[in-house]
Amino acid sequence: MNRKSVRQRVTAETFIDLFVDLDGSGRTEVSTGIPFYDHMLSQVGKHGGFDLNIVAKGDIHIDTHHTVEDVAITLGEAVREALGDKAGVRRFASGLYPLDEALVEIALDLSGRPFVVWDVTMPECLPLGNPPFDPQLAEHAVSSFATAAGVTLHVTLKHGTNVHHIVEAVFKGLGRCLRDAVRIEGGDVPSTKGVL
Numbered sequence: 001m002n003r004k005s006v007r008q009r010v011t012a013e014t015f016i017d018l019f020v021d022l023d024g025s026g027r028t029e030v031s032t033g034i035p036f037y038d039h040m041l042s043q044v045g046k047h048g049g050f051d052l053n054i055v056a057k058g059d060i061h062i063d064t065h066h067t068v069e070d071v072a073i074t075l076g077e078a079v080r081e082a083l084g085d086k087a088g089v090r091r092f093a094s095g096l097y098p099l100d101e102a103l104v105e106i107a108l109d110l111s112g113r114p115f116v117v118w119d120v121t122m123p124e125c126l127p128l129g130n131p132p133f134d135p136q137l138a139e140h141a142v143s144s145f146a147t148a149a150g151v152t153l154h155v156t157l158k159h160g161t162n163v164h165h166i167v168e169a170v171f172k173g174l175g176r177c178l179r180d181a182v183r184i185e186g187g188d189v190p191s192t193k194g195v196l
Contacts, residue, residue, distance in 0.1 A: 001184070005078035013066040014058040020078045022182050024051025032056040032071055034064050036129030037141075040171040041071070047175030048182075060131050065140070068133070072141040076148025083182065086110055091190040093180035097173030102160030106173040109152040110181050112196045116143045117154040120170070125163035138167045142174065 003022040009015075028045035030038040032054065045052030054075070058067030083089065094107035104120070118139045127134045146153040155174075160166040189196055 003082045003084065003182075005081040007074050007078040007081070009070055009074045009077075011066075011070060014056060014070040016054070016056045016070055016074045018055075018071075018074045018078055019051070019053040020045075020075070020082055021051040022048075022079070022082045024049065026050065028052045030054045032067055033058060033060050034067060034129065034131055034133055036133040037064070037068055037071070040138075040141075040167065041075070043168060043171040044075075044175040044178070047172045048179045050175075050178075064131055064133060065137065068137045068141050069144050072144035073148045076145040076151075079145075079149045079178070079182075083110065085189060086112075086196045087189050088184040088186045089190060090181055090183045090185050091196070093177040095173060095177060095180075096158070097169045097176065099165040099169040099172065100162065102162060102165035102169045103158040104160070104166065104169040104173050105154075105156040105158055106170070106177050107154045108146075108174075108177050108181055110150070110196060111152045112150045113152055114147040114150050115152045116146050117156075118143065120155055120157040120166065122163055122166065123161055128164060128167075135163045135167055138170060142170065145174075 007018045026046045028042040030041045
């Protein structure tokens with residue numbers, strides 16, 4: 001089984017090269033020009049058990065928004081492509097993911113029907129890192145990924161006061177749920193329709 005994808009996205013605002021291997025070992029090399037975002041994306045790869053290489057150059061002198069969004073879209077497209085027809089995948093995954101005082105619940109379905117419920121109220125916080133990552137971009141990154149990947153995704157904050165911990169718990173939990181959902185445990189497409 002070859003569940004890999006190479007994607008490139010070129011716009012007037014960003015240039016992205018991305019590789020993902022869903023059956024990798026959690027090796028990540030991420031360079032977006034936004035160190036905090038690099039750290040979050042590395043959490044997805046590490047806890048997803050994916051090999052993930054991302055190189056992005058964007059107009060971060062204007063804002064980090066375009067780069068965050070376009071990388072998330074490209075990653076979602078790559079995961080969707082790597083999954084192919086999804087034959088044999090577990091499909092569903094959920095769990096509670098703590099990071100110190102923060103606790104996040106994530107549930108996802110590789111349904112092919114993108115839908116995101118984001119129930120995460122962030123405490124007031126200055127942007128993280130330099131160049132700055134606005135914590136509100138976490139929702140946009142996760143939603144952009146899920147939409148491009150064709151994933152139904154629910155993210156709920158149970159507890160948390162430290163914004164870094166909350167955002168990191170989300171990305172770690174997303175990686176872990178993806179790891180569980182893409183796991184092969186059969187041969188058929190897990191749907192009564194026969195397609196996902």
